[in-house]
Amino acid sequence: MSVSVIEAALVAPSSRQLAWQEIEFYGFIHFTVNTFTDREWGTGEESPLLFHPTELDAAQWVAACKSAGMKAVILTCKHHDGFCLWPSEWTDHSVKSSPWRSGEGDLVREVSDACHEAGLKFGIYVSPWDRHERCYGDSERYNTFFLNQLHELLTGYGELFCVWFDGACGEGPNGKRQVYDWDAYYSLIRKHQPHAVISVCGPDVRWCGNEAGHTRKVEWSVVPATLQDNEKIQANSQQLEGDEFSKRIGSDEEDLGSRQVLAKAERVVWYPAEVNTSIRPGWFYHENEDASVKSTEELVDLYERTVGGNSTFLLNLPPDRRGLIHENDEQRMRELGERLGRMYRTNTAAGSRVVASVCKSDEHEGARITDGLKETYWRPSAGIEQAWLEVELGGKQMIDRIVLKEYLPEGQRIEKFHLEWFDGEKWQTFYEGNVIGYKKICRFEPIETERLRIQITESRWYPTVSECSVYWTQMEEKHEPDRG
Ligand code: FUL
Numbered sequence: 439m440s441v442s443v444i445e446a447a448l449v450a451p452s453s454r455q456l457a458w459q460e461i462e463f464y465g466f467i468h469f470t471v472n473t474f475t476d477r478e479w480g481t482g483e484e485s486p487l488l489f490h491p492t493e494l495d496a497a498q499w500v501a502a503c504k505s506a507g508m509k510a511v512i513l514t515c516k517h518h519d520g521f522c523l524w525p526s527e528w529t530d531h532s533v534k535s536s537p538w539r540s541g542e543g544d545l546v547r548e549v550s551d552a553c554h555e556a557g558l559k560f561g562i563y564v565s566p567w568d569r570h571e572r573c574y575g576d577s578e579r580y581n582t583f584f585l586n587q588l589h590e591l592l593t594g595y596g597e598l599f600c601v602w603f604d605g606a607c608g609e610g611p612n613g614k615r616q617v618y619d620w621d622a623y624y625s626l627i628r629k630h631q632p633h634a635v636i637s638v639c640g641p642d643v644r645w646c647g648n649e650a651g652h653t654r655k656v657e658w659s660v661v662p663a664t665l666q667d668n669e670k671i672q673a674n675s676q677q678l679e680g681d682e683f684s685k686r687i688g689s690d691e692e693d694l695g696s697r698q699v700l701a702k703a704e705r706v707v708w709y710p711a712e713v714n715t716s717i718r719p720g721w722f723y724h725e726n727e728d729a730s731v732k733s734t735e736e737l738v739d740l741y742e743r744t745v746g747g748n749s750t751f752l753l754n755l756p757p758d759r760r761g762l763i764h765e766n767d768e769q770r771m772r773e774l775g776e777r778l779g780r781m782y783r784t785n786t787a788a789g790s791r792v793v794a795s796v797c798k799s800d801e802h803e804g805a806r807i808t809d810g811l812k813e814t815y816w817r818p819s820a821g822i823e824q825a826w827l828e829v830e831l832g833g834k835q836m837i838d839r840i841v842l843k844e845y846l847p848e849g850q851r852i853e854k855f856h857l858e859w860f861d862g863e864k865w866q867t868f869y870e871g872n873v874i875g876y877k878k879i880c881r882f883e884p885i886e887t888e889r890l891r892i893q894i895t896e897s898r899w900y901p902t903v904s905e906c907s908v909y910w911t912q913m914e915e916k917h918e919p920d921r922g
Pocket of ligand 1: 605
């Protein structure tokens with residue numbers, strides 16, 4: 439069995455996947471009893487009395503996210519220790535047994551309200567692995583319990599953009615053997631939150647395969663369908679026989695979607711990548727990490743490699759024991775927002791004249807790539823896999839970034855391209871790239887030019903380009919130029 443290149447070219451995202459992709463950059467908030475015990479994974483035996491933030495201000499968390507340019511927030515409503523940040527009817531292991539707000543608080547409500555007031559979308563992280571709940575491991579009973587909790591979260595807090603299911607489970611060989619009823623979880627989500635993507639242990643958004651901010655040079659959104667199941671298998675891995683898991687392609691492999699992969703795949707699906715990492719070494723707050731907040735340069739680099747590498751960027755910010763984002767992280771977020779704002783403020787190609795190599799058959803006008811509209815795009819006729827687009831900048835410009843986008847409702851098609859500038863006599867190649875997908879930020883040493891050419895040398899069936907924007911980021915800092 440294999441999947442043809444045309445079949446792969448025709449796979450397109452769902453509307454919920456498209457809407458999620460456009461959010462680009464969003465915040466993760468890890469906060470629970472671990473914040474007070476200084477741990478990363480709780481045991482489930484912690485007393486709820488430990489949960490006692492004294493100055494908690496969800497609006498401050500959301501403002502910090504917004505200042506960096508984030509458009510949404512995901513909150514750890516229940517981490518592996520089972521403590522619920524909302525007063526769940528189905529357990530006492532929650533904020534209602536804590537001294538915070540005298541047991542009357544609901545942190546999911548406070549964060550979702552703060553998001554909605556600030557114009558950000560809200561999403562929930564829920565760990566299926568629950569180390570506190572006694573019925574965990576009694577599969578049917580726990581599935582009912584989990585569905586009841588999920589129902590509370592899906593129906594009580596307005597529109598959710600994402601339900602993030604963690605695949606981690608630390609039960610050893612003699613641990614509890616819980617079989618999750620994923621299909622029941624998914625149908626409940628589809629019923630109550632049809633626009634929400636289900637991420638990681640779910641069918642809509644793929645974990646990039648690491649938590650360190652590593653990104654692939656070539657990130658495909660069209661991948662073998664088995665990858666979706668892998669995420670579930672991982673969470674149930676204690677039940678696997680022999681090497682069942684290792685026979686499959688894993689989400690941490692480098693090549694998930696090339697023609698070689700298609701040749702061995704039975705079916706491919708749209709399953710785009712999200713990169714999740716933390717602004718500090720840990721996911722939860724630890725005082726001894728106050729000096730280890732990632733630098734603005736690291737964060738800009740991460741942003742450009744993730745959002746500009748056909749992924750989304752989910753950056754974690756852990757509130758401290760006061761219930762506030764620490765001053766260091768808060769300041770870093772502000773600096774990041776200001777820096778990105780400066781770098782990408784002026785698109786020198788806006789409204790530029792564009793000539794396309796294949797405009798005789800004239801499927802679409804080349805100028806659609808510089809009109810600033812995401813609904814318009816250029817494409818040649820079907821079957822034309824190579825083409826070029828020449829952009830006239832209207833006078834000499836210093837440039838060091840070019841942002842390219844494909845028109846995703848048509849799928850992901852471009853496999854190889856390079857960028858050229860005209861030196862007065864001939865075209866010079868200054869950048870070689872592979873996939874584009876949702877967005878490719880091409881970074882290169884500054885050049886001064888008035889004419890640019892995008893040479894698409896390999897694509898699937900026919901390429902599309904919906905945007906080409908050009909920047910001179912005037913960075914004081916240097917970034918290593920990359921090669922695609
Ligand atoms: C992992 C968890 O074990 C970590 O604690 C954290 O929540 C991270 C985002 O996912 O699987």
